[in-house]
Amino acid sequence: MSQSFEAAHRHCQSLQDALSRFRRHSLHQIAQWGTHLAAILPVGGRLLAAGNGGSAAQAQHLTAELVGRYQRERPAYSAIALHAETSSVTAIGNDYGFDHVYARQVAAHGRPGDVLVLLSTSGRSGNLLAAAETGRAAGLRVWAMTGPRPNPLAAAADEAVCIDADSTATVQEAHLLAVHLLCESLDAAGPPSPAPAVPVRGARLRPGDPV
Template identity: 40%
Template sequence: MVKDELFAHQQTLQRVIDTLTGDIETACQMVVTAVKADNMIFLAGNGGSAADAQHIAAEFTGRFVKERRPLRGIALSTDTSAITAIANDYGYDQVFARQLEGLARPGDLFIGISTSGNSQGVINAFISAKKMGCITLGLSGRDGGKMNSVCDLNIVIPTEVTSRIQEMHILIGHILCKAVDDMF
């Protein structure tokens, strides 16, 4: 069982290497550009994707590997008062969009994470981010879902297996952080 899981991970990683390296390099440039301009990096997702968003945001405000100044990054899944108030008053599908409408500025970067690419709350956040003049980056899986039409770039992990998608999302998140570290 252990070797089967490791082999499945390895197969997914090989597909990512074979098909997504260029997109990941573009995503790195998007993040580097935002950091150089001192723009905010917002991240959002639900469930495991919320955990990934929080993890990546922490790498920006804390550090990844290299000692450097803290960077402007925040996961929109961390403010329980905002989430519960917005969900109560506007519906859960608005929790990320409403926060972006209050916090984002033109040139900021929004990274939305959804394994299916169809999380309505994340989709609505992309729509709001675009209206606010933000750059948008998606991390999804399967066929990319609705995120394909609402992101500047949607990196679609080529598998149907949620755990493999999530493993690649956090790997890509770490690659984005390495690109930032390389700036300093």
């Protein structure tokens, strides 16, 4: 058996073990989060999300599923990936320092009752800790997805889903599953919605036609 095959086997086993623990200990938490989002997003609530590196990609994946759709048709929901605001991130980082790139955006965009989702494999990123503190002070509900407990971000959040795995890659892979399950729970808890009317390309719209 080659070393590369053994490494791949260990990676798969690590993910399988982490998901088994996630299923036992955190699945109910994700379902509750989905139910909460189903209550606030359709009535004007907003979700803000942020992360660093691979976790930034996971956060942006979540917001894309909410603004677009996961599986079933529904209205578009307000969701912003803070790290994707490149001009804001670079301006804030230049003027105030990297630890403030998310906190200042949370202060600008967040409203009481909104949700802030912060993803971090280590749970120790200064910019996410500052965002969590700012979010809670502003009345947002702060959720964290992190690696193993204990870590500062899980402690700073209102609620946290912590993946018990040693590998950064395994934590991120489990976070992707958590993102999909969160969207699935939201779809299951939300009211059904008919598919939106899509205008035919080239057709002329009349006043009052849906767009």
